[in-house]
Amino acid sequence: MPLDNAPEGKRKFNVVGTRPLRPDGIDKVTGRAKFGADASAPGQLVGRILRSPHAHAIIRKIDTSKAEKLPGVKAVITRDDFPDHTGGSGGLYDTLCNVMAREKAFYEGHAVAAVAATSASIARQALKLIKVDYEVLPHVTDVDEAMKPGAPLLHKDMFTDGVDPKPKKPSNIARRFEFGHGDVEAGFKKADIIVERSFKTEAAHQGYIEPHAALASMGPDGSAELWCCTQGHYMVRDVCSQLLGIDIARLRVTQSEIGGGFGGKTTVFIEPVALALARKANRPVKVVMTREEVFKASGPTASTSIDIKIGVTKDGLITAADGVFRYQGGPFQGCSPAEFGAMSAFAQFHLDNVRAVAYDVVCNRPKTISYRAPGAPMANFAVESVIEELAHKLGMEPIDFRIKNAAREGTKSSYGPVYGPIGLGATLEAAKNHPHFKAPLGPNQGRGMAAGFWFNFGGQSCVTLNIPVDGSITVSVGSPDIGGSRAAMCMMVAEEMGIPYDHVRAIIADTSALGYNDVTDGSRTTFATGMACILAARDAIKKLCARAAATWGIPEDAVKWENGYAKPAGPNAGDFAPLSLKEIAEASPGTGGPIAGHHEFSADGAGVSFATHICDVEVDPETGRSSIVRYTVIQDAGKAVHPSYVEGQFQGGAVQGIGWALNEEYIYGKDGRLQNAGFLDYRIPVCSDLPMIDTQILEIPNPGHPYGVRGVGETSIVPPLAAIANAVANATGVRFTQIPLSPPRVLKGIEEAKKAGGRKAA
Amino acid sequence: MSGITVNTKINGDPVEFICEADETLLDVLRNRLGLTGAKEGCSTGDCGACSVTVDGRLTCSCLVLGAEAEGRDIGTIEGMAQGEHLHPLQSKFLEHAALQCGICTPGFLVAAKSLLDKNPDPTETEIRFGLAGNLCRCTGYDKIVRAVQDAAKEMRSAKAKSAKTKTAAKKRA
Amino acid sequence: MAKVVLWGSLRPHTGGKAEVEIEARNVQELLARLGDSYPGLQSQIKRGVSVSIDGLIYREGWLQPLKPDSEVFLLPRMTGG
Numbered sequence A: 001m002p003l004d005n006a007p008e009g010k011r012k013f014n015v016v017g018t019r020p021l022r023p024d025g026i027d028k029v030t031g032r033a034k035f036g037a038d039a040s041a042p043g044q045l046v047g048r049i050l051r052s053p054h055a056h057a058i059i060r061k062i063d064t065s066k067a068e069k070l071p072g073v074k075a076v077i078t079r080d081d082f083p084d085h086t087g088g089s090g091g092l093y094d095t096l097c098n099v100m101a102r103e104k105a106f107y108e109g110h111a112v113a114a115v116a117a118t119s120a121s122i123a124r125q126a127l128k129l130i131k132v133d134y135e136v137l138p139h140v141t142d143v144d145e146a147m148k149p150g151a152p153l154l155h156k157d158m159f160t161d162g163v164d165p166k167p168k169k170p171s172n173i174a175r176r177f178e179f180g181h182g183d184v185e186a187g188f189k190k191a192d193i194i195v196e197r198s199f200k201t202e203a204a205h206q207g208y209i210e211p212h213a214a215l216a217s218m219g220p221d222g223s224a225e226l227w228c229c230t231q232g233h234y235m236v237r238d239v240c241s242q243l244l245g246i247d248i249a250r251l252r253v254t255q256s257e258i259g260g261g262f263g264g265k266t267t268v269f270i271e272p273v274a275l276a277l278a279r280k281a282n283r284p285v286k287v288v289m290t291r292e293e294v295f296k297a298s299g300p301t302a303s304t305s306i307d308i309k310i311g312v313t314k315d316g317l318i319t320a321a322d323g324v325f326r327y328q329g330g331p332f333q334g335c336s337p338a339e340f341g342a343m344s345a346f347a348q349f350h351l352d353n354v355r356a357v358a359y360d361v362v363c364n365r366p367k368t369i370s371y372r373a374p375g376a377p378m379a380n381f382a383v384e385s386v387i388e389e390l391a392h393k394l395g396m397e398p399i400d401f402r403i404k405n406a407a408r409e410g411t412k413s414s415y416g417p418v419y420g421p422i423g424l425g426a427t428l429e430a431a432k433n434h435p436h437f438k439a440p441l442g443p444n445q446g447r448g449m450a451a452g453f454w455f456n457f458g459g460q461s462c463v464t465l466n467i468p469v470d471g472s473i474t475v476s477v478g479s480p481d482i483g484g485s486r487a488a489m490c491m492m493v494a495e496e497m498g499i500p501y502d503h504v505r506a507i508i509a510d511t512s513a514l515g516y517n518d519v520t521d522g523s524r525t526t527f528a529t530g531m532a533c534i535l536a537a538r539d540a541i542k543k544l545c546a547r548a549a550a551t552w553g554i555p556e557d558a559v560k561w562e563n564g565y566a567k568p569a570g571p572n573a574g575d576f577a578p579l580s581l582k583e584i585a586e587a588s589p590g591t592g593g594p595i596a597g598h599h600e601f602s603a604d605g606a607g608v609s610f611a612t613h614i615c616d617v618e619v620d621p622e623t624g625r626s627s628i629v630r631y632t633v634i635q636d637a638g639k640a641v642h643p644s645y646v647e648g649q650f651q652g653g654a655v656q657g658i659g660w661a662l663n664e665e666y667i668y669g670k671d672g673r674l675q676n677a678g679f680l681d682y683r684i685p686v687c688s689d690l691p692m693i694d695t696q697i698l699e700i701p702n703p704g705h706p707y708g709v710r711g712v713g714e715t716s717i718v719p720p721l722a723a724i725a726n727a728v729a730n731a732t733g734v735r736f737t738q739i740p741l742s743p744p745r746v747l748k749g750i751e752e753a754k755k756a757g758g759r760k761a762a
Numbered sequence B: 001m002s003g004i005t006v007n008t009k010i011n012g013d014p015v016e017f018i019c020e021a022d023e024t025l026l027d028v029l030r031n032r033l034g035l036t037g038a039k040e041g042c043s044t045g046d047c048g049a050c051s052v053t054v055d056g057r058l059t060c061s062c063l064v065l066g067a068e069a070e071g072r073d074i075g076t077i078e079g080m081a082q083g084e085h086l087h088p089l090q091s092k093f094l095e096h097a098a099l100q101c102g103i104c105t106p107g108f109l110v111a112a113k114s115l116l117d118k119n120p121d122p123t124e125t126e127i128r129f130g131l132a133g134n135l136c137r138c139t140g141y142d143k144i145v146r147a148v149q150d151a152a153k154e155m156r157s158a159k160a161k162s163a164k165t166k167t168a169a170k171k172r173a
Numbered sequence C: 001m002a003k004v005v006l007w008g009s010l011r012p013h014t015g016g017k018a019e020v021e022i023e024a025r026n027v028q029e030l031l032a033r034l035g036d037s038y039p040g041l042q043s044q045i046k047r048g049v050s051v052s053i054d055g056l057i058y059r060e061g062w063l064q065p066l067k068p069d070s071e072v073f074l075l076p077r078m079t080g081g
């Protein structure tokens, strides 16, 4: 849908752009809001899951007889309770295998059985009574190791797709992708300076504070209800019914308040298990993951190994950029975001010659799932590190080097299409003019920056808007609200209807109330569901005008809507006193019944998004500990609907990136077991680790949205890894090529550089 | 399994409950008493989502046994607002958009209140260290710190005002 | 005829061609004809693709109309966090 702005002047907003209180706020500050684990049902049982202690093993036999006999145990399920309704291949089959292991356990923490019992302690005892006969196999958890010939094979039938000719031997490389244009070899020939480096990034977990939780009930007739915390309850409904072999219409899913997701709640884990237990026990069953289970069996994102080569002329023009991106996505093909890493890696540059090759690799690690701008932060870390190094070699200010080579309107992007109006240049210029950029640095401090890109999506949304007789409005949307989107929905409806914000109330409807709504991901909710709200409001306005027209006895098109009133469209339409929304609503029982607006569609035209981050890091030369002293996020929001929540997305994404850059990582032992499955050892940033995160919102309208809105949720996690690595390099004189930049790694790098006598790469 | 009978006070009200020996206070609050405002983020004392006060001391309720509540005074998020009046911290969290998903919010509010009870005029650093036991994955903490600063300011000026009216009243008398 | 640009690793299926011309009124028709002309592409099309038409990304706009001179890029199916 095109932008509303007339070319002569910008549209004026009354509600959009203000900062009202969120509609669900009081419940959230008083403890009343109901999250996943906060619901219970009469007669509910406690469900718990038995998980594989091995990284890779054939499951020969599962003996549940002892557990079944334990008093208080009402159901025990294994793979046998999940007959394959998926056709035995494809993504849905992989989801089935992940939810409950079939022939093999592919990672430590892979579910192999589950019980439902009358108490938590009985359920725990029952798990101990289940005997699983494993044949332990060799395993592999590192992406480079997994790609080597002779590595332990996860699937005997995996032949790399996307290479010519098709390989004759199976491997752990599921697929190869290639993107780009021009001729990189020719480009490198024109270069005066070439930098080539290899990088590694460790897996990070989305780290939402709310563990997965589900409360299921299911009768023997296949009618089922499910309450759970998810980014998409329609997705949960469709996937669960397919896995359990029931009609979609039989399963009603209600989404709880969701305690964070960041991509990690865009698939199912325990939901089908809870349903299968409930079916077998014929009683409601509640399953809640422990934090350890969250780390071992949900999330995380891919770990990677990346090579980057970029060439420039003496005067700072990039002649060619080339990259190889190896991402492991856990045991199933198609789960790592390798292709998005490769597509986004060079997207911020105007390049004549570019090539990005990606490998999707399988490993004995949990099945990865999206994490905010999936695949992009790691690729950005590698590319923007090389960019910074090139700028130093050229003797150019890194910001000027970036501006000189920045993608702009008309640039053929590294992943193919040509850009329309984009905000990258504006964020770079704003960074250059930001006071942060010129502020003096203290001892042991360095400044770094990076620019990042993310696609943003639209997708399916369905919205219903009802107008009760007092002229207030309820909006039912099907997109779970993770970060205040209900406020944004109310604001857009209020804007359209011309009424105050607090006359509008938004709720998230369950799956029986609305048509399909895509998962809240890809920064789509405020963009796509918001657009559906705008269009539903316009639909309601049409109906309100029709009622006014009928009341006045004039044609419908002789009525217009202005600031909450129906008015005759012009002097010829007749002389009638305007009718307010409230008056029309009040009269509605007698003028044709209730008034409602709808819109359902698949939104497209989500504009791509760019951000530039600047950060100052102080590195303690004694311990190698890096602290963030100052941080600034500059990002294009198209149009910020609720600026406080836009800032919140910028700040939250930046801090997740800071955690990933400095501390967060999945650490595996030689036995293939995760060694830090808890918040004590998997250290996410706490309040005292951080300064304030400054933000600057730029508004370069997205031509694909009536208000110019762009998604803002994801891009903010893309630049921090590189910005911090660049700052640490500038503080220490050592270029680190592996994250996280944990104190031991940094200390080692500094000491080695001292021995070697100067600047080097670690 | 034999239950233990526990007599305690929650948000000022006397409460009696029966729990098992290995049940945490968090389990009791959530599963037996229907007080689900305290959240379980980790059950190992690392996230602060389960924060309550025990005799005025900030405590992770996942690290305390239900039986240990005997004779104590427990404060939870449910007791923070007075009737329909939100605590200044609650209002400021809303005003500053200091929550996104809100799962960490009850814990932060309980911890922040306990911080301001002890130190009504904390510096930014004191706030940051005072809240370091609470994890928030959504906000990056910026808006949380600002909300606490603003609430502290409002609480101080309210206190100063009431002190003034008190002295004025005394003078008149 | 719409111009369809394929990402690099799909090119083996089109005899090495980076761009092919397809006569189609909308995306659905385009994908069907693409699969008919180059059967090697079918597995990827089945797995899911998104397209960009004249610079705008469509995650699943199958009925999106194509102009005779549209430039269409095939992209892996988009997901997000």
Ligand code: FES
Pocket: B039, B040, B041, B042, B043, B044, B045, B046, B047, B048, B049, B050, B051, B060, B061, B062, B063
């Ligand atoms: S649940 Fe108690 S500290 Fe996390």
Ligand code: FES
Pocket: A209, A259, A260, B098, B099, B100, B101, B102, B103, B104, B105, B135, B136, B137, B138, B139
């Ligand atoms: S608001 Fe989501 S964890 Fe704090």
